Amino acid sequence: KEKNGNKKNKKVVDFTKIEIEHLPTVILVGRPNVGKSALYNRLIRRREALVYNTPDDHVTRDIREGVAKLGDLRFRVLDSAGLETAVSSGSVLGRTTEMTAGILSRTQFAIFLIDVRVGLQPLDLEVGKWMRKNAPGIHTILAMNKSESLDDQGLLTSESAEAYSLGFGDPIGISAETGLGMVDLYEVLRPLLEEYVLQNPSIKTDVADCLDPEDVKTPLQLAIVGRPNVGKSTLLNALLQEERVLVGPESGLTRDAIRAHFKFEDRSVYLVDTAGWLKRSGQEKGPGSLSIMQSRKNLMRAHVVALVLDAEEIANARSSMKHAEVVIARQAVEEGRGLVVIVNKMDLLRKKHKSIMQEVMQVVPNEIQTVIPQISGIPVVFVSALEGDGRLSVMNTVVDTYEKWCVRLTTARLNRWLLKVMSRHSWKDQATQSRIKYFTQVKARPPTFVAFVKGKKQLSDTDMRFLKKSLKEDFELGGIPIRIMQRLVS
Ligand code: GDP
Ligand code: GDP
Numbered sequence: 001k002e003k004n005g006n007k008k009n010k011k012v013v014d015f016t017k018i019e020i021e022h023l024p025t026v027i028l029v030g031r032p033n034v035g036k037s038a039l040y041n042r043l044i045r046r047r048e049a050l051v052y053n054t055p056d057d058h059v060t061r062d063i064r065e066g067v068a069k070l071g072d073l074r075f076r077v078l079d080s081a082g083l084e085t086a087v088s089s090g091s092v093l094g095r096t097t098e099m100t101a102g103i104l105s106r107t108q109f110a111i112f113l114i115d116v117r118v119g120l121q122p123l124d125l126e127v128g129k130w131m132r133k134n135a136p137g138i139h140t141i142l143a144m145n146k147s148e149s150l151d152d153q154g155l156l157t158s159e160s161a162e163a164y165s166l167g168f169g170d171p172i173g174i175s176a177e178t179g180l181g182m183v184d185l186y187e188v189l190r191p192l193l194e195e196y197v198l199q200n201p202s203i204k205t206d207v208a209d210c211l212d213p214e215d216v217k218t219p220l221q222l223a224i225v226g227r228p229n230v231g232k233s234t235l236l237n238a239l240l241q242e243e244r245v246l247v248g249p250e251s252g253l254t255r256d257a258i259r260a261h262f263k264f265e266d267r268s269v270y271l272v273d274t275a276g277w278l279k280r281s282g283q284e285k286g287p288g289s290l291s292i293m294q295s296r297k298n299l300m301r302a303h304v305v306a307l308v309l310d311a312e313e314i315a316n317a318r319s320s321m322k323h324a325e326v327v328i329a330r331q332a333v334e335e336g337r338g339l340v341v342i343v344n345k346m347d348l349l350r351k352k353h354k355s356i357m358q359e360v361m362q363v364v365p366n367e368i369q370t371v372i373p374q375i376s377g378i379p380v381v382f383v384s385a386l387e388g389d390g391r392l393s394v395m396n397t398v399v400d401t402y403e404k405w406c407v408r409l410t411t412a413r414l415n416r417w418l419l420k421v422m423s424r425h426s427w428k429d430q431a432t433q434s435r436i437k438y439f440t441q442v443k444a445r446p447p448t449f450v451a452f453v454k455g456k457k458q459l460s461d462t463d464m465r466f467l468k469k470s471l472k473e474d475f476e477l478g479g480i481p482i483r484i485m486q487r488l489v490s
Contacts, residue, residue, distance in 0.1 A: 012443060013194045015074040017205045020067060024193045025106060027078040027138075029131060030113035031123035035145040038176035039113065040079040043068035045489070071186050071411070072442040072450065075193055078103060104135045108196055109189070112168055116144035120162050128166045140168045141188055147173035148180050183415050183438050190411075220402050221301060223272040223337075225328055226308035231344040235308060235385040236271065239264075239395065264395045272302045303405060303445070304340060304398050305332040311345045311382070314360050315352070319367065326371045333372055336446040336481050338401040340379050341368055342394055347384035377478035404480045407447055411440045414449075421470045427463055436467075437489060448483040458486055 015023070028036040044066035068077040080103070112131065114124050131140060144163055163171040172188060174181030197203050224232050240262045261270050307329055309321065321329070332339045343364055349357040365380050372378060379397045383390030418439045427435065437454045441447060451467065453459055459467075464484060472478050 013197045014205055015072060015193070015197075018074065018197065018203055020076070022200075022203045023067065023074055023076045024108050024196045025076040025078065026068065026109040026111060026189070027080050027103065027107045028111050028113060029080050029127060029140075031121065031127055034113040034115045034124075035176040036079055036113055039111070039143075039145065039174070040064060040066070040077060042176050042179065042182075043070060043077050045069060070182060070189065071438070071440045071452070073186060073190055073193060075109075075189070078107065104138060107135075107138055109192060110135065110138050110140040111185075112140050112142050112166075113145045114142070114163060114166075114171075115146050116163075116173065117146045117149070120166070124166065128168070132167070139192060141185075142166060142168040142171040143174045143181075143185065144171045145174055145176055148175035148178045179437065183411050183440075186440070187411055220267060220269045220399070221272050221303045222269055222398060223302035223305045224308060225305060227310075227322065227324060230308045230310040230313075231385045232308050235342065235344060235383075235390055235394070238385050238388050238391050239269075241391070264399065267399065269395075269398075302332075302337055304338040304402050306340045306342055306394065306398060307332070308342045308344050309364065311343045311360055312348045314343065314363060315349055315356050319363065321367055321371065329368070329372060333375060333481050336483070338398075338405045338446070338480050339372075339375075340381065340394070340397050340401055342390070343380060343382045344385050344390070346382045347387050375479065375481060376472075379479050401480060404477050405446055406444050407475070407477065408444045409441050409447075409475060411438070414439045414441065417471075417474060421467070421474075424470070425463070425466050427459075446481045446483065447477060449485070451484060451486045452489050453486050454489055456488075458488065 028039055030036055064079040066077055068075050110131065112127065114120060131138070142163055172181055172184045174185055197205060224236060226232050261268065263269070305328075307325060309325065329339060329341070341364065343360065346357070349360060361382060365378075368378050368380065369376060379401060381390075381393050381397050383393055415438050418436060422436065435454055436459070437452045439449060439451050441449050449471070451459070451464075464486070468482065468484055471484070472482065
């Protein structure tokens with residue numbers, strides 16, 4: 001599992017929801033012929049690019065501006081022909097200075113390109129000097145372009161050491177022509193642009209919380225659901241131990257706000273909408289009524305849904321789930337929640353023949369696999385809430401599911417993985433040349449990934465299933481819903 005030692009909640013910015021004029025701006029700088037235009041074209045994906053006019057006309061004449069797409073990142077990108085003229089002519093001309101100063105004042109980031117094949121040139125040093133003098137507040141990333149022919153060794157040694165001497169930090173190796181290193185560029189840009197957006201509250205977008213799985217203070221929202229009489233209240237009491245229900249109805253609080261809260265191993269756990277069924281429990285005994293279960297809306301508020309089943313009922317019926325339970329399990333998964341199935345009242349089976357207990361322990365996981373075929377390994381816990389042995393096994397499973405659900409895998413790690421996975425499978429569409437260029441996680445809770453597919457056709461369902469299966473196995477993400485989307489790239 002990823003351990004980055006960051007104890008704070010991680011914010012994840014959705015760049016696709018930011019209006020164009022509020023997107024962070026990145027300017028491409030460098031002497032002529034280093035590949036600025038090539039990189040610009042790659043970033044805006046020319047054909048689908050939205051090029052628009054800026055108010056001052058003399059700016060648009062010399063500077064191209066478009067919206068860059070890099071994975072799920074969006075930013076405005078400027079190709080600095082004006083700056084280039086200024087530097088290459090050896091003197092900074094009045095008009096150009098004025099113009100570039102205007103441009104630089106509304107730019108937050110720069111990518112400084114050099115040509116790794118010819119090494120550092122005097123003009124590169126001049127661009128560096130110019131940037132330091134004129135754009136001291138702009139965060140500059142150094143990129144060694146045309147790196148496609150160099151192996152990793154080459155990049156790590158002489159060229160990057162030389163480039164490092166420019167004073168803009170560690171260079172990254174890219175190729176505007178082949179797309180090499182775009183993942184590294186993404187990895188460097190993402191946190192910088194994200195920080196910029198988060199520090200500018202005027203920029204409207206969706207910010208999702210990705211709670212660090214290592215953070216013990218994360219408020220886990222747990223919904224305990226099930227038909228009447230399966231033992232939800234009894235289980236709740238076992239979970240709460242001496243704490244009981246801590247939060248009662250206070251004046252001004254709606255019923256939705258009534259929440260029970262307890263600690264499990266230093267972790268806060270909130271119970272979602274338990275008040276609803278606590279009140280009615282024991283009164284509504286209608287078989288399988290959904291009224292007492294969580295509404296879909298309430299399920300959405302939960303991170304993990306614990307569905308409680310009655311072991312004795314299963315033993316008697318030789319089948320584990322009633323229709324209402326199947327519905328709620330499916331809903332939980334469709335809504336992207338983590339699902340944990342709890343088979344309660346196991347003590348009643350212990351009094352019976354051993355084979356009955358074994359049968360129940362087989363039937364339940366099999367049936368869950370049948371009704372929710374898209375996820376294998378949904379955890380099933382067998383407990384007796386009455387005898388109080390459920391707390392540890394239930395909560396360990398809930399927490400484990402929650403941590404998987406919150407996981408964030410770095411793009412670098414995913415793409416190292418992708419290389420291995422690509423060689424493991426005979427890809428159906430190899431003939432049509434559809435292959436995955438790169439793979440990135442765009443969201444956690446639940447983990448959501450995008451496969452960028454180069455080619456004319458989307459990957460087949462078989463290929464996508466293989467990809468999902470490998471992802472689940474290799475990163476231990478079994479038992480939770482994960483989503484993979486694909487995007488065709490040219
Ligand atoms: P600019 O003057 O900085 O905008 O540079 P251009 O984008 O016009 O590129 C200059 C030349 O370098 C062109 O011939 C490009 O085809 C070539 N070029 C750009 N990027 C790469 C690259 O990553 N690899 C290689 N081999 N050539 C590149
Ligand atoms: P709820 O309606 O889902 O909240 O279920 P309750 O917690 O009110 O439990 C319904 C009945 O089942 C009560 O009589 C409980 O004592 C009993 N019960 C709950 N858990 C267990 C258990 O693990 N074993 C046994 N034998 N009975 C249980």
